[in-house]
Amino acid sequence: MSNKQTAIGTTYWSILGNVLLALCKFVAGYFGNSYALIADAIESAGDVFSSFLVLLGLKYSSRPADENHPYGHGKAEALVTFAVVGFLVVSATVIAYESIEHIRTPHKVPETFTLYVLAAIVVIKEVFYRFVSKKSDETNSSSLKADAWHHRSDAITSALAFIGISIAIFMGPGYETADDWAALLASSVIVYNAWLIFRPALGEILDEHLYDDMIVRIRQIAATVKGVIDTEKCHVRKTGMTYFVDLHLTVNGQITVAEGHDIAHRVKDALQLEIPEIADVLIHIEPDDL
Incomplete structure (x- = not known):
């Protein structure tokens, strides 16, 4: 149900x-x-x-x-x-x-x-x-x-x-x-x-910052995905019975755009698999050499 x-x-x-x-x-x-x-x-x-x-x-x-x-x-x-x-x-x-x-x-x-x-x-x-x-x-x-x-x-x-x-x-x-x-x-x-x-x-x-425990869990899950070096900003807002996540990932700055895009999708899939209440994840990729 x-x-x-x-x-x-x-x-x-x-x-x-x-x-x-x-x-x-x-x-x-x-x-x-x-x-x-x-x-x-x-x-x-x-x-x-x-x-x-x-x-x-x-x-x-x-x-x-x-x-x-x-x-x-x-x-x-x-x-x-x-x-x-x-x-x-x-x-x-x-x-x-x-x-x-x-x-x-x-x-x-x-x-x-x-x-x-x-x-x-x-x-x-x-x-x-x-x-x-x-x-x-x-x-x-x-x-x-x-x-x-x-x-x-x-x-x-x-x-x-x-x-x-x-x-x-x-x-x-x-x-x-x-x-x-x-x-x-x-x-x-x-x-x-x-x-x-x-x-x-x-x-x-008002999209108030209220979900510290979920943010910790999101960072932990993202860190397990191959290609993710670190996580930076992470914001969560609740809409009804679901959540929308904005997440910044740090990856190797020498990889291609396509590879960064693939990492972002794998992170999103992992998060929605582990936390079904997440309706969508918007991921921004940051290179580690900046």
């Missing part, structure tokens, strides 16, 4: 999981008098929408290069990640506003059964996070990594809601708003996670 198919299949699972959990949270929060749980449901509903954005981004970014897009459409994935982050911030703002309104308004203590619902959600969401995060690492997908962080964020907010409801239930009168304070804290956690998602996507859009 290709990276594209793996990423898209994983996103479908995220969408299904978020739909079911959002419904469970909302029903439990409504009948259990817990706004923290309803806030959690709002976030899960947002996750459904953001997962659809991720799905669209993955499908578009996987389109092959064409005349107008010679480097492919991979940057669309990072742009979708920005949209997901924006939706996270909006969700956090709504949750914070509603939490403050509930803190100012007297209401009933949440029902005890909501604790069992939350405990189950924390476990399920953490499992989803680990699954999607593993797939994002396998496919080098920044938008899938954002989707994974949605699940981790959900697990954290559910854990905070569990703590808030526990305080409200076991501490008794005067602590009815504890779960609302938990929801307010959860909104700040969501914003923080949004930043963690936004930062690497921004680096990808």
